[in-house]
Amino acid sequence: MRKMKVAVIGCGTIASSQHIGAYARNEFAEIKYLVDVRQSHVEEMAKTYNVPFTETDFRKILLDEEVEAVSICTPNDTHAPIAIACLNAGKHVLCEKPAAINLEQAVEMKKAADRNNKILNIGMVNRYNTAVNRVKQMIDNGELGKIYHVNCSFRTHRAIPGLGGPFTTKAKSGGGVLIDRGVHFLDLIFYSLSQPNVLTVTGAVHSEMAKDMKQYTYLDMWAGPPRFDGTYDVEDYVTGMMRTSGPTISLNGAWAQNIGETAMFVEFLGDKAGIKLQYGGEDFKIYSAEKGALFETMPSFPAADMFFDEIDGFLRSAMENTKDRANIDHVILTSEVMESIYKSAELGKEVSW
Secondary structure, eight states: OOOEEEEEEOOSHHIIIIIHHHHHHOTTEEEEEEEOSOHHHHHHHHHHHTOSEEESSGGGGTTOTTEEEEEEOSOHHHHHHHHHHHHHTTOEEEEOSSSOSSHHHHHHHHHHHHHHTOOEEEOOGGGGOHHHHHHHHHHHTTTTOSEEEEEEEEEOSBOOTTTBSGGGOHHHHSSSHIIIIIHHHHHHHHHHTTOOOEEEEEEEEEOOTTSSGGGOOOSOOTTOSOOTTSBOOSOSEEEEEEEESSOEEEEEEESBOSSOOOEEEEEEEESSEEEEEETTSSOEEEEEEETTEEEEEOOOOOOOOHHHHHHHHHHHHHHHTOOOTTBHHHHHHHHHHHHHHHHHHHHTSOEEO
């Protein structure tokens, strides 16, 4: 099968640690361009991966007809304009999560993909996680019985990213811990449950832990150091619940909290069995009962490289022009629910769909 020439736009952490390497190892891809506003940085990356061309302005690649596909690994507020420009130029697009800073922009991205008959995938990498797919298969096979509730937590002690910078500036990020971390947990749940119909959403957000930025004490700050002359207008804590055509779903998440414990998991509660999935890993526990005895089982299995499989799935989808599991059509539900959680928090009441 032929190689597809690709460009990676934005060469920060996620691109340098995952996207670029995955393309470089893939038999169907040839990276023609690396694009980043930091010229010296992108040139160094190009040398490392033997990429022939670099640019500091993504618009320069739009006229190159050899480039058929792009990865967008730029800040949240640039996702929609860059993706739409690339789609309009006839490129297939893999855009990192979240799709955009709000639902309106995500919908415009989907319209651009449909209008140009191009693939638009969103970086919901957990859809390629081996453990997640085993859990989904068990649910699909009815092994948990009737699933009546799903609960997730994505909480850390004192770990607000880049305080005062883009992560904590709503105009740049679209929100705080919900759109940063919750996007992955919600999408994992919706994928595992085969996209249940959402009926109502309720939520609340809090921004308490760094309201006095100079007094905020922290243990970890990736994307730091803090910028005390910057902005902090996003939530550091979120809680919510959804009623669906299937189970109810609850969530709570925190970048920072006065509880010194990390909780990163998803629990699927069924009347035959339950599963606790530790987020980001390749293991989960199954809790069940049989013949008067209770069982706790931890399956063991080889794990795939989910980032490689995400890139590989995108390339195959683009070459065949068929929509795969990470297509915008399948993941826009997550954007819709996050928008509803923020709306419910603003209104102080449950919202119906």
